Amino acid sequence: MTKISIIVFVFTMSLGFAQKKELTWLSFEELEQALIVQPKKVMIHFYADWCVYCKKMDEAVFTKPEIMQELEGNYYAVRFNVETKDTISFGGKYFTNKNIGKKRLAFHQIPELLAGRKNRNIELPATVILDKKFNVEQRFYRYIPPKEMLAILKSK
Template sequence: MGLRNFLLCTYFITSFSIAYSQVQEINWLSFAQLEDSLTVKPKKVFIDFYADWCAYCKKMDKAAYSDPKVIALLNADYYAVKMNTESRDSIVFGGDIFYNKEFGQKRNPVHQIPLLLASRDERPFTLPAIVVMNEKFQVIKRYFEYIPPKKILKVLE
């Protein structure tokens, strides 16, 4: 094999290795995208509510949401939504408008959507908050804790 062919072969192998080794990402949707997607093709929904200051939320990003098996399961079987609980955005979903009523009134204001979907009766809203829903957008389970990759795989299966 000549030097030119060797260099070309090395280039293609290196390029393929780099492309293959790049970690896939979860296809996170907004609530507007979720509504459109559910209309076209019903599918289970996985919602991750987070805040920029939440250490366990960041830990889930680094551990659970970067795990290739978790990424593959979420992208294949779920519509995954990631929402900052302190968002100031007004969100139209299901014909209703949701917004952050607490903005400007509390130190860590929580948007209406996480309050609606991830609140518990006797306890205040806490993070991280994960909501798993069926194809009909009905809550199956809620989690209010850091979930490591192995456990989140069990949740998703």
Template sequence: MKKGLIYFCLFISFASQAQEAKEISWLTFEELEVKLNEKPQKTFIYFFTDWCMYCKKMDWNAFKNEAVKNQLAEKYYAVKLNAETKEPILFDGQIFKNKNEGRIAYHELALLLGSRKNKAFSVPVILVLDENFKVEKRIFHYLTSKDLLALLTD
């Protein structure tokens, strides 16, 4: 009986560890710069706002997907930034700020990296950059977990 209980406890322990996916380690831009200087790697940047329902839906669904979390944890530096943050960001020797006033005021780093030609900035914005910090892909809309996984494994 004791042996059976021990095996059962070991099985439960291993099963729970096997089901745990890696968590996304969201970095700041400052942390990203340090990491890139230590070891160049692909970078995933996600701009969102607190009021964006599609951003919230991605947080609740796509970024909770085990396969997505594993891909981001294993193959990318992941950065998540509220596009309306008022905090100054030191990156690549420059200080970026939110210089805008008003109801919707986007941070200049979000505008620099996440804008598109002849269109207003809108969230969500996803950028995938190569090891040299060159943009490979820009996505300007909601992604399901399936679509996000396809983007990450391309």
């Protein structure tokens, strides 16, 4: 009887872990199609594999149910590695990473266009909020705690 109870308990716990919901991240190609079908605001999370605070946002911010609900209901969420070597097609144009082999921080054209700052480097993590017409509304160049992120997403 005890063995059956243990097996049932372990099985039940494994189901609970398997059902943990994750945020649906779109690629730029998927975003382009989604904006045509149903315009929404866009939240872009720019990250790099070496960025500790980027990972912290992935683990502590984008896993919060209330943030996931706000993003999935009112935004398209895009997660973009600033050092990608991929060529991205968006809006009839092609964007590449022309900085590979030229700069120590080889950032792709897309973060340079959307998160770039005059006479300053992009700092990570960078979060950009765009309106339905793909105009930049807000830019953040730091870790954003969950409560602040929720307030940002609910504003306007």
